[in-house]
Amino acid sequence: MLRGVLIKKEVNKPTKRATKKAESKSRPPWFDLPTYKARPQLNDRRHAVVVGAGIAGITTACALAKRGWTVEIIESNEAIAQGGSGNPQGIVLPRINIGNSAEGVFYDAAFLKTLSELEQLKQQFPELNWQQGGVLQLGSTARIKKQIAHFKGTSYDLQTDHKSVCKEVQVLSSKAASEIAGIKIEEEALYFPQAGWIDPVQLCRLLLKQAGDSVQLTNNCHVGSIEVDEGVWILRDEKQSLVAQSDSVILANASAASHFTQTDFLPLNYARGQISVVSSTESSQKLSCVICHDGYIIPESNGKHVIGASFIAGDDSVETRLEDDRENINRLRNALPDLFSGEPSGEISIVNSRAAVRATTPDRLPLVGPVADAVFFAENYHDLHKGRPVEKYASAKYLAGLYVNAGHGARGLTSAFLSAEVIATQLNDEPLAVSDSIWQALSPSRFTIRKYRKASNR
Ligand SMILES: Cc1cc2nc3c(=O)[nH]c(=O)nc-3n(C[C@H](O)[C@H](O)[C@H](O)COP(=O)(O)OP(=O)(O)OC[C@H]3O[C@@H](n4cnc5c(N)ncnc54)[C@H](O)[C@@H]3O)c2cc1C
Structure with a gap:
C-alpha cells in the first residue's frame, strides 16, 4: 500500500x-x-x-x-x-489551547462527549451530582491572560474545526462575572457556560x-x-x-x-495533588459557579467547598500535608480576598484534606x-x-x-x-x-x- x-x-x-x-x-x-x-x-x-x-x-x-x-x-x-x-468534587472543563493543536482539539471533543454522557446518565439517575453551573477562569497565569486577550479579539468562524467549545467561551467583564459567580470578582474572566463540577466517586x-x-x-x-x-x-x-x-x-x-x-x-510520570475541604460560610455560600484561578474553589455541597489543588511533579506520596493546605488557602485568599472576609475570625476552616496522584505525560495528552x-x-x-x-x-x-x-x-x-x-x-x-x-x-x-x-x- x-x-x-x-x-x-x-x-x-x-x-x-x-x-x-x-x-x-x-x-x-x-x-x-x-x-x-x-x-x-x-x-x-x-x-x-x-x-x-x-x-x-x-x-x-x-x-x-x-x-x-x-x-x-x-x-x-x-x-x-x-x-x-476519589475527590468529593471535581471540575469538568475543557483545556483551551489557542490554535488548532491536537491537545485543544482532543479536549474539545472529549468535553462535548462528556457532556452528552453526563446528560444521559442524569436522565437515568437524577441523583447524579452533576452541577453544570459554569466555570469562571480568572487570568491568574500568563497563559490564561493570553487566552483572555485572544478571545476578546476573536469572532469565531464557525467553519473552523476547533469551533464547538470555543464559540461558547466568553470573556466577561468583572461586573458580568460577579453577577454569574454570585460574589465580587475584581477582574475580567473567561467563562465556560457548559462546564461545571461533579462528584467523581x-x-x-x-x-x-x-x-x-x-x-x-x-x-x-x-x-x-x-x-x-x-x-x-x-x-x-x-x-x-x-x-x-x-x-x-x-x-x-x-x-x-x-x-x-x-x-x-x-x-508515564506522576504528580501529587492535595485538595482541602473547607466549611462554607454565609458569604461563601453565595458562590454559584466554579472559580479557577491558579487553584480553584467549587460551590458548596453539604456545607463544604473543595479548594485545590497542589501540584508536585515527581512526588507520589498520598499523605496529607499542612503546607499543601496552606498553599491552597493562600492562593484562594490572593485570588478572592473577600470571599471569606465576612467571618469574625477571618479564618477559613479546613475540615478535611485529601491527597492523591495524577498520572501525567510529557505532552499533557x-x-x-x-x-x-x-x-x-x-x-x-x-x-x-x-x-x-x-x-x-x-x-x-x-x-x-x-x-x-x-x-x-x-x-x-x-x-x-x-x-x-x-x-x-x-x-x-x-x-x-x-x-x-x-x-x-x-x-x-x-x-x-x-x-x-x-x-x-x-
Ligand atoms: C488533587 C487532585 C485534584 C484533581 N482535580 C481534578 C478536577 O477537578 N477535574 C479533573 O478532570 N481531574 C482532576 N484531577 C485529575 C483526575 O483525578 C485524574 O485525571 C483521574 O482521576 C484519572 O483517573 P484514572 O482512572 O486514570 O486514575 P485513578 O483514579 O488513579 O485510577 C487508577 C486505579 O488503578 C488502580 N491500580 C493501580 N495499579 C494497579 C494494579 N497493579 N492492579 C490493580 N489496580 C491498580 C488504583 O488503585 C486506582 O484505583 C485531580 C487530581 C488530583 C490528584
Missing part, C-alpha cells in the same frame, strides 16, 4: 469513502491501526479485563459493556475510585450500576505481572497467583500502567490505544531520522489485545469518556471514534516515534 501520499485538492467535493481512503493514506505506517489479525478474534465471548477502577477504567469497561462485552475490573484498593478519581458508582452484570469488579487485588500465552493474556498478583485472563486487557491503572515489562517504555511491540518498533523505525520514504516502512505491530488508557493528568473527568470510546471502538472492530490526527496524538507509541525521528539519536 502506498503511504504518505499528499492529498490533492479536488474541485468536486470528495465522497466520504474517498476521504476515508485519503485519511488512511496520510497516516504514516507507524501509526497504523492494529490489523484485524492483531486484534483479538471477535467471537461470541467478547470478554475483556480492565486493570484499575478509577474513572478511566470504569468508563472503558462501560463503553465495552454497552457493546455487549462482559468485563472484569481488577482493582488494588478495597473500593472503586480511591486514587486520582458517585459518577463511577452510577456508571457501574448502569452497566449491571456485564461488568464485574474484583477489589483488593493488585495485578503484579502480565504475560501472554497463545494469544491469551494472563494476569497474576504479586504472589504469582492467577488473577484473571482474557484475550483483551486494558491497563487503566494510571501511572502504574508502565510498571509491566511490556509497557515499561511508556513515559493521555496515552490511549494499543501497546506497541517495542522490539518491532526498535527494529523497524529506529532510523526514522534518516527521512527515508514513508512507504519503505512496515505497518506498526502491536501486542495483540493489550491496550492502555492512562495519563489523564489533571483533566481525567473530561478526557475519560472519549478515551474509553477510542479503546472500545478499536476492540469491537468499529470505525475510529476520533479523527485520525487525534488517534495519532493519543497513540501510546508517539513518544517512541518522536525519539526515533530526532536527529540527536543518530
Whole structure:
C-alpha cells in the first residue's frame, strides 16, 4: 500500500469513502491501526479485563459493556475510585489551547462527549451530582491572560474545526462575572457556560450500576505481572497467583500502567495533588459557579467547598500535608480576598484534606490505544531520522489485545469518556471514534516515534 501520499485538492467535493481512503493514506505506517489479525478474534465471548477502577477504567469497561462485552475490573484498593478519581468534587472543563493543536482539539471533543454522557446518565439517575453551573477562569497565569486577550479579539468562524467549545467561551467583564459567580470578582474572566463540577466517586458508582452484570469488579487485588500465552493474556498478583485472563486487557491503572515489562517504555510520570475541604460560610455560600484561578474553589455541597489543588511533579506520596493546605488557602485568599472576609475570625476552616496522584505525560495528552511491540518498533523505525520514504516502512505491530488508557493528568473527568470510546471502538472492530490526527496524538507509541525521528539519536 502506498503511504504518505499528499492529498490533492479536488474541485468536486470528495465522497466520504474517498476521504476515508485519503485519511488512511496520510497516516504514516507507524501509526497504523492494529490489523484485524492483531486484534483479538471477535467471537461470541467478547470478554475483556480492565486493570484499575478509577474513572478511566470504569468508563472503558462501560463503553465495552454497552457493546455487549462482559468485563472484569481488577482493582488494588478495597473500593472503586480511591486514587486520582476519589475527590468529593471535581471540575469538568475543557483545556483551551489557542490554535488548532491536537491537545485543544482532543479536549474539545472529549468535553462535548462528556457532556452528552453526563446528560444521559442524569436522565437515568437524577441523583447524579452533576452541577453544570459554569466555570469562571480568572487570568491568574500568563497563559490564561493570553487566552483572555485572544478571545476578546476573536469572532469565531464557525467553519473552523476547533469551533464547538470555543464559540461558547466568553470573556466577561468583572461586573458580568460577579453577577454569574454570585460574589465580587475584581477582574475580567473567561467563562465556560457548559462546564461545571461533579462528584467523581458517585459518577463511577452510577456508571457501574448502569452497566449491571456485564461488568464485574474484583477489589483488593493488585495485578503484579502480565504475560501472554497463545494469544491469551494472563494476569497474576504479586504472589504469582492467577488473577484473571482474557484475550483483551486494558491497563487503566494510571501511572502504574508502565510498571509491566511490556509497557515499561511508556513515559508515564506522576504528580501529587492535595485538595482541602473547607466549611462554607454565609458569604461563601453565595458562590454559584466554579472559580479557577491558579487553584480553584467549587460551590458548596453539604456545607463544604473543595479548594485545590497542589501540584508536585515527581512526588507520589498520598499523605496529607499542612503546607499543601496552606498553599491552597493562600492562593484562594490572593485570588478572592473577600470571599471569606465576612467571618469574625477571618479564618477559613479546613475540615478535611485529601491527597492523591495524577498520572501525567510529557505532552499533557493521555496515552490511549494499543501497546506497541517495542522490539518491532526498535527494529523497524529506529532510523526514522534518516527521512527515508514513508512507504519503505512496515505497518506498526502491536501486542495483540493489550491496550492502555492512562495519563489523564489533571483533566481525567473530561478526557475519560472519549478515551474509553477510542479503546472500545478499536476492540469491537468499529470505525475510529476520533479523527485520525487525534488517534495519532493519543497513540501510546508517539513518544517512541518522536525519539526515533530526532536527529540527536543518530
Ligand atoms: C488533587 C487532585 C485534584 C484533581 N482535580 C481534578 C478536577 O477537578 N477535574 C479533573 O478532570 N481531574 C482532576 N484531577 C485529575 C483526575 O483525578 C485524574 O485525571 C483521574 O482521576 C484519572 O483517573 P484514572 O482512572 O486514570 O486514575 P485513578 O483514579 O488513579 O485510577 C487508577 C486505579 O488503578 C488502580 N491500580 C493501580 N495499579 C494497579 C494494579 N497493579 N492492579 C490493580 N489496580 C491498580 C488504583 O488503585 C486506582 O484505583 C485531580 C487530581 C488530583 C490528584
